Amino acid sequence: xxxxxxxxxxxxxxxxxxxxxxxxxxxxxxxxxxxxxxxxxxxxxxxxxxxxxxxxxxxxxxxxxxxxxxxxxxxxxxxxxxxxxxxxxxxxxxxxxxxxxxxxxxxxxxxxxxxxxxxxxxxxxxxxxxxxxxxxxxxxxxxxxxxxxxxxxxxxxxxxxxxxxxxxxxxxxxxxxxxxxxxxxxxxxxxxxxxxxxxxxxxxxxxxxxxxxxxxxxxxxxxxxxxxxxxxxxxxxxxxxxxxxxxxxxxxxxxxxxxxxxxxxxxxxxxxxxxxxxxxxxxxxxxxxx
Amino acid sequence: xxxxxxxxxxxxxxxxxxxxxxxxxxxxxxxxxxxxxxxxxxxxxxxxxxxxxxxxxxxxxxxxxxxxxxxxxxxxxxxxxxxxxxxxxxxxxxxxxxxxxxxxxxxxxxxxxxxxxxxxxxxxxxxxxxxxxxxxxxxxxxxxxxxxxxxxxxxxxxxxxxxxxxxxxxxxxxxxxxxxxxxxxxxxxxxxxxxxxxxxxxxxxxxxxxxxxxxxxxxxxxxxxxxxxxxxxxxxxxxxxxxxxxxxxxxxxxxxxxxxxxxxxxxxxxxxxxxxxxxxxxxxxxxxxxxxxxxxxxxxxxxxxxxxxxxxxxxxxxxxxxxxxxxxxxxxxxxxxxxxxxxxxxxxxxxxxxxxxxxxxxxxxxxxxxxxxxxxxxxxxxxxxxxxxxxxxxxxxxxxxxxxxxxxxxxxxxxxxxxxxxxxxxxxxxxxxxxxxxxxxxxxxxxxxxxxxxxxxxxxxxxxxxxxxxxxxxxxxxxxxxxxxxxxxxxxxxxxxxxxxxxxxxxxxxxxxxxxxxxxxxxxxxxxxxxxxxxxxxxxxxxxxxxxxxxxx
Numbered sequence: 122x123x124x125x126x127x128x129x130x131x132x133x134x135x136x137x138x139x140x141x142x143x144x145x146x147x148x149x150x151x152x153x154x155x156x157x158x159x160x161x162x163x164x165x166x167x168x169x170x171x172x173x174x175x176x177x178x179x180x181x182x183x184x185x186x187x188x189x190x191x192x193x194x195x196x197x198x199x200x201x202x203x204x205x206x207x208x209x210x211x212x213x214x215x216x217x218x219x220x221x222x223x224x225x226x227x228x229x230x231x232x233x234x235x236x237x238x239x240x241x242x243x244x245x246x247x248x249x250x251x252x253x254x255x256x257x258x259x260x261x262x263x264x265x266x267x268x269x270x271x272x273x274x275x276x277x278x279x280x281x282x283x284x285x286x287x288x289x290x291x292x293x294x295x296x297x298x299x300x301x302x303x304x305x306x307x308x309x310x311x312x313x314x315x316x317x318x319x320x321x322x323x324x325x326x327x328x329x330x331x332x333x334x335x336x337x338x339x340x341x342x343x344x345x346x347x348x349x350x351x352x353x354x355x356x357x358x359x360x361x362x363x364x365x366x367x368x369x370x371x372x373x374x375x376x377x378x379x380x381x382x383x384x385x386x387x388x389x390x391x392x393x394x395x396x397x398x399x400x401x402x403x404x405x406x407x408x409x410x411x
Numbered sequence: 412x413x414x415x416x417x418x419x420x421x422x423x424x425x426x427x428x429x430x431x432x433x434x435x436x437x438x439x440x441x442x443x444x445x446x447x448x449x450x451x452x453x454x455x456x457x458x459x460x461x462x463x464x465x466x467x468x469x470x471x472x473x474x475x476x477x478x479x480x481x482x483x484x485x486x487x488x489x490x491x492x493x494x495x496x497x498x499x500x501x502x503x504x505x506x507x508x509x510x511x512x513x514x515x516x517x518x519x520x521x522x523x524x525x526x527x528x529x530x531x532x533x534x535x536x537x538x539x540x541x542x543x544x545x546x547x548x549x550x551x552x553x554x555x556x557x558x559x560x561x562x563x564x565x566x567x568x569x570x571x572x573x574x575x576x577x578x579x580x581x582x583x584x585x586x587x588x589x590x591x592x593x594x595x596x597x598x599x600x601x602x603x604x605x606x607x608x609x610x611x612x613x614x615x616x617x618x619x620x621x622x623x624x625x626x627x628x629x630x631x632x633x634x635x636x637x638x639x640x641x642x643x644x645x646x647x648x649x650x651x652x653x654x655x656x657x658x659x660x661x662x663x664x665x666x667x668x669x670x671x672x673x674x675x676x677x678x679x680x681x682x683x684x685x686x687x688x689x690x691x692x693x694x695x696x697x698x699x700x701x702x703x704x705x706x707x708x709x710x711x712x713x714x715x716x717x718x719x720x721x722x723x724x725x726x727x728x729x730x731x732x733x734x735x736x737x738x739x740x741x742x743x744x745x746x747x748x749x750x751x752x753x754x755x756x757x758x759x760x761x762x763x764x765x766x767x768x769x770x771x772x773x774x775x776x777x778x779x780x781x782x783x784x785x786x787x788x789x790x791x792x793x794x795x796x797x798x799x800x801x802x803x804x805x806x807x808x809x810x811x812x813x814x815x816x817x818x819x820x821x822x823x824x825x826x827x828x829x830x831x832x833x834x835x836x837x838x839x840x841x842x843x844x845x846x847x848x849x850x851x852x853x854x855x856x857x858x859x860x861x862x863x864x865x866x867x868x869x870x871x872x873x874x875x876x877x878x879x880x881x882x883x884x885x886x887x888x889x890x891x892x893x894x895x896x897x898x899x900x901x902x903x904x905x906x907x908x909x910x911x912x913x914x915x916x917x918x919x920x921x922x923x924x925x926x927x928x929x930x931x932x933x934x935x936x937x938x939x940x941x942x943x944x945x946x947x948x949x950x951x952x953x954x955x956x957x958x959x960x961x962x963x964x
Contacts (some may be wrong), residue, residue: 180823182733182740186685199741199816200823360836361819373665374812376684 152403155396159168165212172351174211175273177202177363187365198372204385211386216393218279218357218364219345225283225338226344230290237291238298239321248295252288254306260285261350278357282347286340293336294329301328306381316393338401342394365390437613451821453945456653457962462661462670466808466839469936470610471621471630474546476577476882477555477593479703479859479952482678484658486954487632488529489595492520492539493586494642494859495950499758501586505534505596505616515581515905522572526640528598534640536574540566541599542598543576549879551606555619557879558868559588559860562902581903584864590634590772590951591861618651631657635800645959646945652961666813668938671696675691677943677962678955682936684745684813693937697939699756699955700745701948702756702932705860706869707749708814710821710928713852715875715888718799723781725925728801728853730774731828733931737820741813746931752866752918754932759863759911761918767929774828785828792829800831806842817930818855847881854886859931859952863914867898870921894920 165172181201189196195204239250253339255263265283271277301307302325309321348366351357358364360371365386455558465480473481473489492506506520526534543566546556549634562582567575578585601614612621618641619632633655641648659676661667668686670676682690682698712719712728719725737746750767753760778784778792778799785793793801803822805815815836822832832853838846845851858869868874872895874885894917901913921927935953939946945959 178823178826180820182736182820185740199813200737200820201740243571360815360823360834371812371816373663374683375685377668378689 135233136169142360143250148403153401155399158392159400160398162212162396164218165209167214169212171208173203173206175203175206177207177210178361179203185332186375188379189381195385197377197381198382199375202361204368204381207363208365208385208389209366211365211368212389213357213392214362215345215348215365216341218275218282219341219393220347222282222286222344222348223337225280226286226340227290227333229284229287230292231294231333233287233291234294234298235326238295238302239317239325245295248291250400252291255288260289264347264351265356268351271284273356275357278348280349282344282351285347286344290333290336290340294333295336297329298325298330301325304328311326331408335405338393338397341397342390343392345390416802426500432690451489451562451963453528453647453652453959453961454963455961456654457964458655458657459653459678459943459957459962460657460659460676461957461958462659462667462679463813464659464662464678464679465663466662467660470606471624472549472597472610472613473593473595474542474553474556474597475606475610478556479857479954482592482859482952483614483954484630484632485592485595485615486617486949486956487619487656487658487958488617488621488635489592489593489597489613490617490640490642491591491951492522492589494644495587495952496644498816499950501590503911504642505640509586515576515903518576518578519569519586520572520574520576524572524638526616526708527637528601528614528616529635530598530601532598532600532614534596535567537571538596538599539574539657540568541602542594542596545597545937546594546604552879552881553593554879554882554884555591558874558884559584559591559594576907581905581942583902583904584862585716586863587779587864588860592952592954617654619653619769622655631872632656632658641669644950646947647959651958652945653957656957661935662823666851671938671940674940675722676735677940678946679938680935680955681811682938683811684742687745687936687938688743695941697933697941697943699937699939699946699948701935701937701953701955702754703857703935703953704756704862704951705865706858706933707751707754707760708855708857708930708933709749709752710818710853710855710930711886712926712928713849713854713888714890714924715849716852716928717797717909718801719852721781722925723777724783724799727774727781727828728825728830729925729928730770731825731830732821732887732928733769734767734817734821734928735769737817738931741816741820742931742934745936746934749929749931750922750926751929752921756932757863757865759914761915761922763922765917766922766925767873769824771824772826778829789831790829791826791831798831799829801825801852803832803834804842804851805834805836805855806839807836808839808842809857811934814930814934816857831950843882846883846886847877851886855930856884856886857963858884859933861951863901866914866917866921867902870917870926871895871898889921889924889926891920891924 184197185199185201187193187197193203198204233248237245262287267281267284268277307320307324310324348357352364352367358367360367367384368386377381413588463483465729473485489780490505493501494504498503503521507523509518511518519907526535526554541561545551546553562578562580563576564579565577569575598614601609611624618635618638620635622631622633624630634651636650638650661670664683667679671679687698691698709812713722713726735748738746750764751760751762783794783799787793787798805818816853818834823832825832858865868884870889872890874883875888897913897917899911904910939956942964943960944963945961946957948953
């Protein structure tokens with residue numbers, strides 16, 4: 122290789138790197154919107170009074186079932202409570218359950234998946250069979266079983282949903298680990314005589330964690346929906362508490378006459394899941410390019 | 412929603428109606444034509460699918476326990492000794508006539524002599540005897556039926572068609588009690604089976620019989636072709652028109668209404684106020700409003716423990732509850748506010764609007780004088796460091812969502828005065844457990860019984876002691892010897908005027924003692940697809956009967 126060729130190659134690499142940075146650095150419209158929504162959620166979580174000054178439990182029977190208007194942005198429910206105020210004030214409890222359950226699920230999943238993926242053979246076999254058994258139960262059923270044993274309430278509901286989602290995470294993490302482990306750079310590290318622990322920490326885990334982030338953000342939406350289902354069964358948040366899931370199920374009764382009662386809490390669940398995913402993807406892309 | 416669902420059917424039925432209408436116009440020169448369905452003669456055949464919003468019974472034999480879900484389905488295959496017509500008069504059914512001795516302690520019932528149960532066992536005096544013994548046997552675990560025939564001490568077979576009931580004291584409510592499905596007649600041969608077997612398929616004399624019951628799915632009833640014993644006010648005689656009835660359970664009210672709209676089911680109960688309003692506009696669904704007899708729907712305040720052992724606190728709670736606004740916003744004109752302990756269809760009900768006005772200021776004053784003067788950090792009142800909280804278990808099986816929302820509104824209005832109302836939605840068994848362990852301050856429990864004698868069930872101190880099933884009906888735990896005495900006398904007297912005066916006295920005492928907060932009649936709204944004709948609610952406990960029903964698909 123001549124100097125010229127090396128210089129050309131370096132220049133090309135630099136150009137690629139620059140354009141790569143530009144791609145990574147460019148912030149899309151969706152990301153901005155997702156960030157704005159996330160910011161709204163953050164404010165609603167920490168200081169709901171700032172975005173909705175009213176009382177989420179205040180009733181006003183005379184203005185029940187009002188469609189969205191300037192006075193009531195998201196309409197009112199069957200007792201005349203303002204749906205916007207309730208959705209905003211419900212952010213904290215809804216997110217709490219979603220985030221905590223996802224963290225629990227990811228934690229358990231990561232431990233199981235890593236053990237299975239790294240130790241292989243008998244351990245892998247055992248963990249896989251265990252996961253299959255857990256998969257045989259629908260997740261919600263697993264959560265219900267857990268609640269039956271440990272009693273209802275928001276804390277057990279969170280733990281139950283977390284545990285119920287763990288098998289899914291464990292399997293994805295294991296698959297990711299196995300594929301990373303057989304990749305060229307791990308092979309190279311093994312050939313160079315690096316220790317197993319060092320390979321795990323330096324090479325395998327960082328490459329497994331990135332997709333985990335996306336997985337986790339996706340899971341928050343699902344966890345909120347499951348927690349909502351449990352609230353619906355009277356095993357999580359209790360009415361008239363402002364919690365998206367509980368509101369969603371309360372509104373189902375009036376779905377044909379007052380759709381806004383369940384539309385907006387549902388919309389917030391969906392938007393939360395979407396913005397978490399968009400932001401998760403953006404962070405993941407930056408991590409990969411760093 | 413409705414136009415989308417009915418897309419395939421509406422135009423066809425519309426075409427039929429308008430075609431027939433046109434023919435009628437040509438033939439008669441009439442300016443308006445009634446709906447086509449009403450003009451045709453009943454046709455036999457077909458399967459009617461019914462979807463109930465009530466809890467699925469754990470036992471189909473209404474002698475066991477004895478609740479409304481059992482009565483609903485039991486009405487289709489079980490029959491009683493007597494019935495009641497729409498004017499409230501007791502009419503013959505399985506008993507063709509009856510006489511009472513001069514002292515009121517012996518009743519002779521003459522039975523129809525050609526009736527057989529669907530297992531072939533003849534219906535006779537011995538069968539009546541076996542049924543009353545079954546209800547009164549503690550092992551059966553009856554509560555509703557058991558309480559209704561408490562005064563019956565023995566039954567005697569006078570002849571195969573005459574049975575004598577001997578009473579411990581006169582019972583002015585005996586016939587009303589016997590008209591109820593919870594005291595329906597079942598085959599003695601079937602009753603001799605194990606309770607599990609009898610619960611799965613009780614055998615009666617009714618127009619249908621239980622063919623199968625797949626739990627969590629459906630009860631299938633098939634026509635009894637040998638049927639011969641309709642009540643005196645039925646629209647036809649002989650077997651029913653329908654081949655079979657599929658009895659399903661759809662607890663979620665929105666899904667239940669959607670199933671009716673889509674044609675998946677033909678009839679539903681426990682219709683939600685907003686869907687009733689919508690259905691009445693639609694034209695393709697009919698509304699059958701049949702308030703239940705007996706008690707009104709009310710919130711009962713447990714006077715046996717703090718804080719409601721203090722009448723001032725009970726009154727304060729009632730003054731702090733804005734029920735009127737809640738009823739008008741949530742029930743949208745489908746329910747009327749009640750100020751009585753009894754249903755509006757009970758002629759002896761006493762209504763006291765003066766006692767139940769919403770007045771938060773007065774409520775505050777009452778609480779001050781009752782000593783609840785402190786306030787904790789959450790703004791609730793306290794007394795000696797104890798928060799003024801009201802534990803309110805809500806049965807999600809027995810209270811429709813609109814009613815649960817009403818309780819939430821009561822919670823919100825009572826909060827402004829300083830009450831912490833703790834609503835806990837429970838399934839039926841957890842709810843019974845909460846009541847049985849006296850772990851409640853307020854509760855709303857429907858109680859259906861024919862006639863004003865329900866007052867004795869609800870407010871006599873004997874009702875604090877649980878029936879064999881573990882259930883007790885005096886949830887307010889009214890323990891007033893005078894009330895007991897009045898109700899006892901009322902249930903014994905043969906003098907109608909005296910009876911009315913005593914019931915009025917007892918009701919006034921209970922209402923003025925603020926033991927109950929009346930809400931409205933027990934809501935009992937059925938929605939029927941327009942393909943179903945000939946359905947009526949029994950004038951006894953307002954359950955629908957499909958004996959006269961037929962399908963025009």
